[in-house]
Amino acid sequence: MQGNEACVEGAIAAGMRFFAGYPITPSTEIAEACSVRLPQVGGHFIQMEDELASMAAVIGASAAGAKAMTATSGPGFSLKQENIGYACIAELPCVIVDVQRCGPSTGLATAPAQGDYQQARWGTHGDHPVIALSPSSVSETYTLIIRAFNLAEKYRTPVIFLTDEIVAHMREGIEIPDPESLEICDRRVAGNDGAYKFAYRVPEGQIVPGWKPFGEGERYNITGLFHDYSGFPTNSNAMAQEEGSRLLDKINNNLADIIQVDEYKMEGAEFAVVCFGGTARAAAFAVDAARELGIRAGMWRPVTVWPFPEKELEEKLSGLKGIIMVEHNYGQMLREVSRVAAGRVKVEFIGCIDGTIIEPVRILDKLREVHENAK
Amino acid sequence: MPSELIYNYMRIDHLPHIWCAGCGNGVLTHDVVRAIDSLCNDPDRPIPREKVVIVSGIGCSSRAAGYLDFNSMHTTHGRAIAFASGIKIANPELTVVVITGDGDCAAIGGNHLIHACRRNIDLTVVVFNNEIYGMTGGQYSPTTPRGDKGTTAVYGVVDRPFDIAALAAGAGASFTARGDVYHVKETTELIRQGIRHKGFSLIDCRSVCPTYYGRKNKKGDAVQMLKWQKENGLPMKQYRALPPEQRADKYALGILSRNEYPEYTEEYQKIIEMAMAEKGKEK
Amino acid sequence: MAKVLVIETSWCKGCGICTAFCPKNALELVGEKVRLKNTNACVLCGLCELRCPDYAIYLKEVSK
Numbered sequence: 001m002q003g004n005e006a007c008v009e010g011a012i013a014a015g016m017r018f019f020a021g022y023p024i025t026p027s028t029e030i031a032e033a034c035s036v037r038l039p040q041v042g043g044h045f046i047q048m049e050d051e052l053a054s055m056a057a058v059i060g061a062s063a064a065g066a067k068a069m070t071a072t073s074g075p076g077f078s079l080k081q082e083n084i085g086y087a088c089i090a091e092l093p094c095v096i097v098d099v100q101r102c103g104p105s106t107g108l109a110t111a112p113a114q115g116d117y118q119q120a121r122w123g124t125h126g127d128h129p130v131i132a133l134s135p136s137s138v139s140e141t142y143t144l145i146i147r148a149f150n151l152a153e154k155y156r157t158p159v160i161f162l163t164d165e166i167v168a169h170m171r172e173g174i175e176i177p178d179p180e181s182l183e184i185c186d187r188r189v190a191g192n193d194g195a196y197k198f199a200y201r202v203p204e205g206q207i208v209p210g211w212k213p214f215g216e217g218e219r220y221n222i223t224g225l226f227h228d229y230s231g232f233p234t235n236s237n238a239m240a241q242e243e244g245s246r247l248l249d250k251i252n253n254n255l256a257d258i259i260q261v262d263e264y265k266m267e268g269a270e271f272a273v274v275c276f277g278g279t280a281r282a283a284a285f286a287v288d289a290a291r292e293l294g295i296r297a298g299m300w301r302p303v304t305v306w307p308f309p310e311k312e313l314e315e316k317l318s319g320l321k322g323i324i325m326v327e328h329n330y331g332q333m334l335r336e337v338s339r340v341a342a343g344r345v346k347v348e349f350i351g352c353i354d355g356t357i358i359e360p361v362r363i364l365d366k367l368r369e370v371h372e373n374a375k
Numbered sequence: 376m377p378s379e380l381i382y383n384y385m386r387i388d389h390l391p392h393i394w395c396a397g398c399g400n401g402v403l404t405h406d407v408v409r410a411i412d413s414l415c416n417d418p419d420r421p422i423p424r425e426k427v428v429i430v431s432g433i434g435c436s437s438r439a440a441g442y443l444d445f446n447s448m449h450t451t452h453g454r455a456i457a458f459a460s461g462i463k464i465a466n467p468e469l470t471v472v473v474i475t476g477d478g479d480c481a482a483i484g485g486n487h488l489i490h491a492c493r494r495n496i497d498l499t500v501v502v503f504n505n506e507i508y509g510m511t512g513g514q515y516s517p518t519t520p521r522g523d524k525g526t527t528a529v530y531g532v533v534d535r536p537f538d539i540a541a542l543a544a545g546a547g548a549s550f551t552a553r554g555d556v557y558h559v560k561e562t563t564e565l566i567r568q569g570i571r572h573k574g575f576s577l578i579d580c581r582s583v584c585p586t587y588y589g590r591k592n593k594k595g596d597a598v599q600m601l602k603w604q605k606e607n608g609l610p611m612k613q614y615r616a617l618p619p620e621q622r623a624d625k626y627a628l629g630i631l632s633r634n635e636y637p638e639y640t641e642e643y644q645k646i647i648e649m650a651m652a653e654k655g656k657e658k
Numbered sequence: 659m660a661k662v663l664v665i666e667t668s669w670c671k672g673c674g675i676c677t678a679f680c681p682k683n684a685l686e687l688v689g690e691k692v693r694l695k696n697t698n699a700c701v702l703c704g705l706c707e708l709r710c711p712d713y714a715i716y717l718k719e720v721s722k
Contacts, residue, residue: 018465039650044464044643049490053457056450056487060430060461063448064469068461086451214446214462215469217425221386221441223449232389232441233449377666378707378716390669391712397673401711559708585673598678601709 003138003168004029004071007097007161008037009176010142011069014149015184016095017043018066020057022050022076025109026165027099030071051079055096059083062092063222065187065213067149071097074116075106077123084158085124086224088247091200091208093152093159093187095145100164100277100328102355111355112165112278117332120160121306127244129251131258132160132306135167136280139174144303150185151258155250156208162305164328166278166357187211200243201229207250251307260303261312265291269298270374271367272316274337275326276305279358283326286363295371308336322370323347326363346370384408386444393438397597399556399582400503404439406559406580407474407501410566411445414470422570427470430459432484435510436476436503436582453484456491459498467640472570473500477518478508481537485517488539492546492575496639499569502539505582513587524591540579544632550576551631556583557604558628565630574638581608581626661702661717667691669714676706676715685715 001009007030011019019034021027031047038045044061048054054070061068072080077098087094100116102108116123120132133148135141145161152159190203190210199220200209212218221231226240234240251258264284266272271290275283283299290297300316302309323345325334330351338347350366352358377387385408394400414422427445431437433452440447446469450458455473463471473480480488480502491498507525508514515525515532518539522531544551550572554562562580569576583589583600594600607624609617614627672690684699685692685706692715694700707716 018461020461036650039643039647040654042647042651044647046460046464046643048457048460049486052454053460053487053490056454056457057461057464059450060448060458060463061465062461063458064462064465066465068465082451083454214428215426215466219425219445219447221447221449223441224451225449232386376664377669377713378664378718381713381716385713391671391714394711396671396711397675398711401713402709405708405710405713556709597673597675597711601675601679 001138001171001174002029003141003163003170004099005033006138006141006174007071007145007163007168008033010145011095011149012037012041013179013182014146015067015186016069016149017041018058018061018068019043019070020046020048020054020061020068021070021072022048022054024073024076026101026168027071027073027097029168030097030099051076052083055080055083058094059087059090059092062087062094063214067093067153069095069097071099073099073101077116077119081123085126085128087158088124088128089224089226090222091156092222093156095148095152095159095161097161097163099168100162102353108355110165112328112357113353113355114164114277114279114328115332115353116162117305117327117329118335120162127248129157129247130160130306131155131157131251131304132162133303134162134277134305135303136277136301137167138170138172141167142174142176146182146184150183153185153187154207155254156187156211157251160306162277164278189213197230199229199231200227202246207254255307255311258304259307259309259312261309262301262303264299264301266298266300266316268296269319270296270321271324271370272298272300272320273324273326273363273367274300274333276302276333279326279328282358282360283363285360286367289360289364290367293368295367297367305333310340313337313340317341317345320345321374324350324363324366324370326350326358328352328358380408380412384412384444385442389442392442394435395586397583397585398435399505399584400435400439402556402559403501403503403562403580403582404442406554406563406566407439407472408443409563410570411472413567414570422470426468427472428462429472429474430455430462431474432476432479433510434476434479434508435505436474437479439474439503453479453482454487455479456484456487456498456500460491460496463496463498464640464643467497467644470570471498473498475500475502477502477504477506477539478516481517481539481542488543489546492543492548492577494639495547495549495574495636497574498576499566499572500577501566501569502577502579503582504539504579505584505588507584507588509584509587513591540577540631543577543579547636548577548632549574549634549636552578553581553626553628553631554578555581555604555608555628557601558608561628568630572633574636659719659721662720663694663700663702664716664718665692665694666714669712671712673711675709675711679709680706
């Protein structure tokens with residue numbers, strides 16, 4: 001199965017029943033597969049007139065109660081950003097798949113890259129929460145897209161699924177989990193607690209307001225403006241502060257639940273190769289080769305790439321003599337890693353922006369070099 | 376206390392609204408309320424009120440959604456029709472009404488407008504067309520007449536305006552009509568028919584903006600602008616009977632086009648049924 | 659049932675539309691607020707209600 005197909009199958013298993021998209025390489029197979037598969041399960045696929053419309057339609061479908069997804073690549077991801085911010089403030093769950101490709105603008109449209117990492121965090125304007133997940137294989141694409149939907153519904157927030165051309169177009173055999181074994185999170189529906197007054201109030205003991213489906217009798221307003229508990233726009237600075245903080249806190253106070261890191265041979269490792277998504281395979285290969293040379297190397301891979309797993313990296317620092325950040329860009333996750341390392345562990349960097357992929361030998365050479373220097 | 380109708384259908388704790396004195400949007404919003412009320416109370420085919428969704432974009436017009444006591448969604452600038460399409464497709468049982476402005480639907484959102492027309496998705500778009508960007512203080516819009524002034528066209532607008540209803544009809548909308556602020560009963564009836572119409576309907580309603588458009592263009596206050604509408608807004612037949620040289624400022628009120636085309640969500644439902652049946656056979 | 663004209667003065671923004679289009683000239687603006695200047699002139703046609711942008715004037719049904 002191809003990565004993009006696994007993305008669709010996993011999403012359907014998670015309950016996705018609405019997809020709106022616009023053709024763009026290298027994500028197009030996702031739209032194609034959705035157009036075939038969604039009507040088979042009673043869902044809806046629509047090809048919208050542009051990227052902005054597909055993001056808007058997804059949020060509209062979410063407001064109507066559907067688990068909804070769109071897929072795009074860099075240029076389209078840029079176009080979707082304003083509406084992603086709308087989903088953040090209006091707290092409408094949805095999943096945005098960004099199959100990263102090379103370059104700014106049209107760049108090298110068919111070549112791999114990971115240059116949207118910081119855009120995934122800061123693409124839309126204003127302070128806002130973000131959850132972004134990045135799979136490194138076809139089978140992980142399947143399981144992780146399910147997690148993306150679960151997190152979106154649980155925290156009522158858009159979740160960015162940051163994949164890349166390598167993983168999206170990779171074909172490998174995968175074992176499809178038994179649907180019964182899957183953990184699926186659905187939106188918590190609020191009780192009828194009085195007309196439209198409290199659609200945006202968080203009940204005691206909950207993380208987010210309960211969901212009130214459109215069309216079922218509770219009339220309330222949804223807006224991209226800061227709003228009061230009923231969803232009506234407000235100009236109150238106090239309310240803006242309260243709501244802005246609540247949006248950030250619902251993520252920041254639940255990092256243990258949201259963050260996922262994959263470690264490979266990190267036990268006793270002195271040198272950590274940090275990577276995410278499509279660079280993981282080369283990194284793991286280099287780690288294996290380094291171990292054979294007697295270099296105590298390991299791979300540390302954020303699966304949740306936003307929020308960045310700061311605490312988890314912090315815990316690794318004391319045992320490390322060096323970090324090598326490997327990513328298909330010129331240093332986007334490097335900023336996060338360096339910030340956490342804060343000079344306590346030297347951070348080396350391997351990147352590329354030419355549409356090629358970083359080969360294991362480059363990582364191995366760097367491991368040998370840092371190992372030599374650390375003696 | 377307001378009238379029973381306003382009390383029943385608007386969020387009165389947020390009234391009076393933010394629109395300026397004499398703004399046509401208040402009148403058009405009232406028209407929308409009366410149109411929906413008559414459909415909710417239609418003895419033959421009542422529309423359940425809880426199934427009505429109001430969607431709007433950004434601008435003066437789009438503040439209407441928040442005041443209307445339905446499921447309402449105030450979205451991003453230009454994208455109301457795209458959001459509304461997602462709502463309607465995900466739950467075709469809903470009656471979805473979009474309230475938008477000339478800038479919102481014909482400039483930044485023009486692409487969504489023409490494609491929704493082409494798709495013939497069952498939405499009703501009510502355009503509060505005040506020929507200016509009011510919320511930002513009077514910049515010229517895609518419907519500001521040529522030569523008129525705005526804060527970004529102090530020497531007069533150079534480009535030609537859109538006729539939004541004609542644009543929608545050309546793009547394939549199956550119901551297009553024009554109303555205005557002065558002709559209240561006629562406009563309400565057009566909105567009512569538009570909502571009842573199965574397929575994409577657009578009612579281009581000439582609003583009035585005395586604050587930014589009227590004053591800048593020496594068109595007077597709200598009263599003078601409505602008097603102008605009274606004189607120039609003609610029933611379709613009367614307008615068509617005029618020789619072109621006498622049309623000048625005159626405009627046609629009423630239904631401009633009405634066709635029966637297959638509706639998008641109903642057509643897609645057929646695809647779902649076919650795909651599910653085929654998938655069932657595989658098993 | 660009979661009808662009476664009700665004015666919600668606090669909602670009136672004084673645009674003058676109702677006074678200008680009242681067919682019986684029964685309304686006037688005083689200090690930017692509408693008021694009924696001639697009760698006998700009002701024929702309860704409701705045109706003011708239809709054209710008021712602020713929902714500040716309307717006909718109400720009352721039992722006699």
